[in-house]
Every structure is written in C-alpha cells, then in structure tokens.
Amino acid sequence: MSLRSSVRSKALVAASAVSAAALTLAACTPSTDGGTEAEAQGAADATDVTLMLNWYPYGEHAPFYYGLEEGIFADHGINLKIEAGQGSTKTAQAVGADQVQFGWADTPAVLANIDKGVKIRSLGVFLQTTPSSVQVYTDSGIKEPADLAGKTIAVSAGDAPTTTFPLYLEAAGVPEDAVTQQNLDPAGKISAMLTDKVDGLIGFAHDQGPTIAAKSGRDITYLRYSDVGLNFYSNGLIASEGTIESDPDLVKEMVAATSEAFAAAAEDPDAAVASMEGKDPQMPAADVLTEQWKQTIDLLHTDATADEAPGVNAPEDWAATLDVLSSSGLIAEGTTADDYFDDSFAPAN
Structure with a gap:
C-alpha cells in the first residue's frame, strides 16, 4: 500500500470513529425537559392520549400517575394526559362523544349508559370487588x-x-x-x-x-x-366504539399499560402515592391517599381472577354483576357481557 493510500485509509477510519462517537453523544445528550434526545424522540413518536377519571384524583388513581412517572405508558407508545372527572356518567358520555379517548368509570354507570345508546365499551374492570x-x-x-x-x-x-x-x-x-x-x-x-x-x-x-x-x-x-355476598363490578377502563374500531392497537397498548401500572403500584404503594404529589389542588393529603390506595389494592381481584393480571375479567364475575344490576333496575334484563364488554384486549400476565 502506498503512503498516500495508507494516510487516506486512516483518515476514513478516524472519520468513522468520530461519526460514531457523535451519534453516541447525541443519544446521551440531555434534552430540554431533562431526558435524553432519544427519550425526546420517543415522546415525539408517542400517541397523545387523554384519560378522563371518574372524579377528582384520589388514592384509587395512583397507578396512572405512577405509570407516568415510571415510563410505563411511554413504553407502550402513549403520551398520557390525566383529566379529572365529575362522576362516572359524565365520563361515560364524554368518552361516547369522543371528547377523550379513554375513561375510568364505575361499571353500573357504564352499562346503564350503553343501554341508553351511548357508544362505549368496557375494556376491562379493575375494581372487581365492589367498594x-x-x-x-x-x-x-x-x-x-x-x-x-x-x-x-x-x-x-x-x-x-x-x-x-x-x-x-x-x-x-x-x-x-x-x-x-x-x-x-x-x-x-x-x-x-x-x-x-x-x-x-x-x-x-x-x-x-x-x-x-x-x-x-x-x-x-x-x-x-x-x-x-353482594358483589358487582366497580371502576374500569372504557373507550368509545369509534376509538376501538379506528385504532385497536392503541386500545391494546392502553389496556396493557394500565394493567402494568396497577401491578407496579400495588407492589410499591408508597412510591405510587408519592407520584401524585402536587398533581391536583383538590387532591387529599398524602396519608389519606395512601389509605385510599391500600384499600383499593384489596378490590383488584376476585377468587376467579386471583392469579391474573389486573384488569383480566372472569365470565362468572360478569354474570354476577349483570344479575345484581338487572335485579336492582340499573340495567336491562336479559343482557350478557358481550353487550357491554370487549374482551379482545385482555392484558397478559
């Protein structure tokens, strides 16, 4: 090899090394919001999603804030915004009108609104023992x-x-x-x-x-x-029929992320509650939030779902819920879970 060729070859190697180093540095350079450029790009690629709660934030909602803090929703390609609600009926109707993509609402209210023609579906009930x-x-x-x-x-x-x-x-x-x-x-x-x-x-x-x-x-x-012995489903995740039809992949990721967030928050209740600090001026004090969330953990499963991931529903629990709610006149008689619940997005263990 000639001296000229040797010098040219070394220069190319050096340039490649500099380019690789620059790429590595760029991936590790903090962005303006405190994350890396790679994280910023990930956030840019994420889908903006609004979740409307059933009420102003209280301890039951800790998993959503914890999931945000721990990056669980981001890992599923979701840039989550949490919005306070003013009752499950209003949340159900807002979701049905596609004002928000997802809602967190009490199952009796969800089912009653479906009976009235609101185009929503339950994606999975998380509070499976009534509070x-x-x-x-x-x-x-x-x-x-x-x-x-x-x-x-x-x-x-x-x-x-x-x-x-x-x-x-x-x-x-x-x-x-x-x-x-x-x-x-x-x-x-x-x-x-x-x-x-x-x-x-x-x-x-x-x-x-x-x-x-x-x-x-x-x-x-x-x-x-x-x-x-009187039990029926309580709060869970809902979406409009339009959202389910137009973006089933997003729905699946939202259900999976919510399930993971609930499991993580149950593992570390104190950290989950700490993630709520300063998020809403009407939020209860930390000790109240902690007690609320710890009581919620006991509601996440029934005997039929004891070994399942949060948000996995059992047919027998749906049947019991429909029996109670129809007996009390809250929903129509003769309905089945298929009239209200889309089980195709069930989270995996």
Whole structure:
C-alpha cells in the first residue's frame, strides 16, 4: 500500500470513529425537559392520549400517575394526559362523544349508559370487588347490619351503592323500611356525617371513609356489601366504539399499560402515592391517599381472577354483576357481557 493510500485509509477510519462517537453523544445528550434526545424522540413518536377519571384524583388513581412517572405508558407508545372527572356518567358520555379517548368509570354507570345508546365499551374492570358500603363511626355503636335499624343513612339517589342498597339490606336480613335514607349529593353526605346530622353514609369505602377519618379524627367501620355476598363490578377502563374500531392497537397498548401500572403500584404503594404529589389542588393529603390506595389494592381481584393480571375479567364475575344490576333496575334484563364488554384486549400476565 502506498503512503498516500495508507494516510487516506486512516483518515476514513478516524472519520468513522468520530461519526460514531457523535451519534453516541447525541443519544446521551440531555434534552430540554431533562431526558435524553432519544427519550425526546420517543415522546415525539408517542400517541397523545387523554384519560378522563371518574372524579377528582384520589388514592384509587395512583397507578396512572405512577405509570407516568415510571415510563410505563411511554413504553407502550402513549403520551398520557390525566383529566379529572365529575362522576362516572359524565365520563361515560364524554368518552361516547369522543371528547377523550379513554375513561375510568364505575361499571353500573357504564352499562346503564350503553343501554341508553351511548357508544362505549368496557375494556376491562379493575375494581372487581365492589367498594360499596355503609360507613359509620366506630364509636357509634353500629357494628353489624342489624344495628342500622332506626338509623338515618345519607345516600345519593341514582348511584350504584344507593340503588343496590335494598339488595344489601335484604341479603343482610334488615327490613328496608327500618332504615331512613336521606338523599344528599356526594359532598353533602360527607358534611352531614362530619356534623353528626346522619348516622352514616353509603358510598365507596376506599374513597369517603379515609377522608372522613382524617377530618374527624374518628375511626370508621365499614359494613361492606361484599360481606353479605353482594358483589358487582366497580371502576374500569372504557373507550368509545369509534376509538376501538379506528385504532385497536392503541386500545391494546392502553389496556396493557394500565394493567402494568396497577401491578407496579400495588407492589410499591408508597412510591405510587408519592407520584401524585402536587398533581391536583383538590387532591387529599398524602396519608389519606395512601389509605385510599391500600384499600383499593384489596378490590383488584376476585377468587376467579386471583392469579391474573389486573384488569383480566372472569365470565362468572360478569354474570354476577349483570344479575345484581338487572335485579336492582340499573340495567336491562336479559343482557350478557358481550353487550357491554370487549374482551379482545385482555392484558397478559
């Protein structure tokens, strides 16, 4: 090889090395948001997705914030935005109108809206044991359902816990007319209990209970519907029929990411709750959020799904849910899970 050829060959090798180093450096250079250029490119390639919650953020929602923080949704190609809701019915209707791609809503409200023609489908229920319960102060002397006789309980007409309350009383062997029901909105129920204007309230044990305990400094006793054998599905993920038809790959990734986020948050509850800090001005205090999320963990499975990933539903649980909700008049009779639930996106273990 001539001297000229040798020099040219070495120069090409050096140039290649410099180019490779430059590429490596670029991949590791921080972007303006604190990530790497590669991460920034990944975010640019991700699909913008809005999830509307059933209510203002509380402990149950920790997995979504934790999934964001840990990059679980990003790993599935999703740039997730979380939006507060104002009740499951409004969330269901917003999803049905394609105002947002996904919603997090109570199954009875979802099914009732489908019966009314709202074009949505359940993608999987995550809270598989109902949190519905009668909540009373532990020092009230109410220790079992029979003790509700002669008491006044705050309810919210039309919601699932209130509508199924007669079924709970029947299962518990308590005459319905033995309990006085005072109809109040969600905030009014909590206020009435805090001021001792009622003996208790009906609601979600993992929501109101920890809040009332923190504000009152008194312990709460929960008379759970599931304790008397009355169980039905609660909150889960929904999408519009349009989203499912137009972008099934996105739907599959969203379900998978949500399942992974719930599993990760259940493994590390404290870290999951910490990820919520500062995300919403109406969020409860950290200790309340922690209690809310820890209570939620107990609701994620039934005996039929004990070994499954979060969000995997069992046919027998759907059948039980439909039986309870049709018996209480919340949904039409004679329906099947296929009328409401798309099981083609079930997450893998």
